[in-house]
Amino acid sequence: MADANEHLDKIMQELRRGTITIGALSQLSEPQYGYSLVTMLHEKGIHVEPGTLYPLLRRLEKQGLLDSTWDTNESRPRKYYVLSKTGKEVFDLLVVEWKNIAASMDQVIENKRGDENGDD
Amino acid sequence: MEMINRYIYAVTQKLPQSQREDIAIELRGLIEDMLEERSGQGNRRENDVEEILLELGSPRSLADKYRGKKKYIIGPELFDTYILVVKIVLIVISSLIGIVFIIQTILEPMSILDHFIDMIVSAVTELPQAFGWTTFWFAIGELYGGMKQKDLIGKEWKPADLPPIPDEKRQIKRSESIIGIIFYTIIIVFLAFSNEFFGIWVFQDEFNGVVPFLNEQTYGSYLLFIVLIFGSGIIKECLKLVAGEWTYRLAAYTTIVNVVSMAAVLFMISGPDFWNPEFMNQLAEAGVVTAGSETFNTVTMIWNQSTFWILILFIVGLVWDAVDGFIKSRKK
Structure with missing residues (x-):
């Protein structure tokens, strides 16, 4: 079983890598700073480490999917990220793609179950 | 905090x-x-x-x-080539060090131990240096060649670009090219640094010196041609190494390289001062032949005609090499 868990960990890591991007974009119609985003996602059951999310936000900003502003009014300066115009378009397209993937995967997995039940 | x-x-x-x-x-x-x-x-x-x-x-x-990306000294794209070049460089230098040892030992058999120590010292100092320099140039390539591949080839890959699986008859053995490169390098180094040993070695009980083939006065100005001739040999072997199999294109390239070295040989060998003008006299002085004897006359004749025959040999060799390339490219 320990062996299976090890495999699972590796595969889940790969699987999460892509979904985190979608997760982050989904929460950024309103400006958020890094840690508030971590908490928000956490509450919704998406666990992402700050050490992964912070560099990701920067990368998305560099790619032009996010805009950022520094807020220096609070007790400590915070960088707020929000979807750019391109970011919005990309996110909408991603959602469609994701739904397709999810639907296909569901079908594939359900079929498999059906087969197994059939064998019984 | x-x-x-x-x-x-x-x-x-x-x-x-x-x-x-x-x-x-x-x-x-x-x-x-x-x-x-x-x-x-x-x-x-x-x-x-x-x-x-x-x-x-x-x-x-x-x-x-x-x-967002890993740092490499030499990335995966260059790595295979890098390993190949490192191998060639190390093999060439090791063989050079070995040959120097053998020559020194023949010349001075008494101090074989010193030569042996020299060899070990050279190996310890020169091999890491060669390795270091090779790595250095590849690292520079990696640093400034971030684009590589796509920019070098300059177009999208298509399945039609796939080269056919090399025919066994057309395939060029890597070892063949590598041995060729080693051979040419050794000749260049030998001729460049110890041309005085290129001649008839006179042994009478012990080593008594060399009667050189080449004219030592004019030799310096001919060195460029020698490097050009054997250097083009190295280029040819490199082309073969990269191509991996005989094609018309490769055969055409090797022909061009051969023509260049042929021109250099022609120019060099037919120059008046290339050969040692005192060769026969020195040979007689060294006691190999007696002046005026029948042997002396025969050797003189051979010596005088050698230019012509060497030229013929070279041309036949180079032409054959080119023709051979085309024949091998044609094989189906």
């Missing part, structure tokens, strides 16, 4: 100057947010800081994530 400062410094140190300040502020804010969440508004414990830093991971891995 000290530990947080150290952590932030360690991370930003590994990032480009332009992003350091920004990331430092953001990272500090993050750590403070995380601290706040852990301890509520209560007292901070040193332990919390440690746990948070552990959660963020080692500064190197975090910096890697910010950079």
Whole structure:
């Protein structure tokens, strides 16, 4: 079983890598700073480490999917990220793609179950 | 707090100057947010800081994530070529060191131990140097060649570009080319640095000196041609190594290279001062032949005609090499 868990960990890591991007974009119609985003996602059951999310936000900003502003009014300066115009378009397209993937995967997995039940 | 400062410094140190300040502020804010969440508004414990830093991971891995790509001295794209070149360079230099040892031992058999020590010293100093320089040039290539592949080829890959599986008859053995490169390099080094040993070696009980074939006075100006001739040989072997099999294109290239070296040979050998003008006299002086004897006359004749025959041999060799290339390319 320990062996299976090890495999699972590796595969889940790969699987999460892509979904985190979608997760982050989904929460950024309103400006958020890094840690508030971590908490928000956490509450919704998406666990992402700050050490992964912070560099990701920067990368998305560099790619032009996010805009950022520094807020220096609070007790400590915070960088707020929000979807750019391109970011919005990309996110909408991603959602469609994701739904397709999810639907296909569901079908594939359900079929498999059906087969197994059939064998019984 | 000290530990947080150290952590932030360690991370930003590994990032480009332009992003350091920004990331430092953001990272500090993050750590403070995380601290706040852990301890509520209560007292901070040193332990919390440690746990948070552990959660963020080692500064190197975090910096890697910010950079988004791994750093290489020599990346996977160049690595195979790099290993091949390193092998060739090391083999060539080892054989050179070995040959120097053998020549020195023939010349002075009594001090074989000194020569042996020389050989070991050369091996220990020169091999790492060669390795270092090769690596250095590849690292430069990696540094400035970030584009490589796509930019070099300059177009999208198509399945139609796939080269056919090399026919066994047309295939060029790697070992063949590598031996060729080693051979040419040894000749160049030998002729460049110890041309005085290129001649008839006179042994009478012990080594008595060499009657050189070449004219030592004019030799320096001909060296360029010698490097050109054998250097083009090296280029030819490299082309074969890269191509991996005979094609018309490769055969055409080797023909061009052969023509260039043929022209150089022609120019050099037919020059008046190329050969040692005193060769026959020196040979007689050294006691190999007696002046005026029948042997002396025969050797003189051979010596005088040698230019012509060497030329013929060279031309036949180079023409054959070119023709052979075309024949091999034609094989189906």
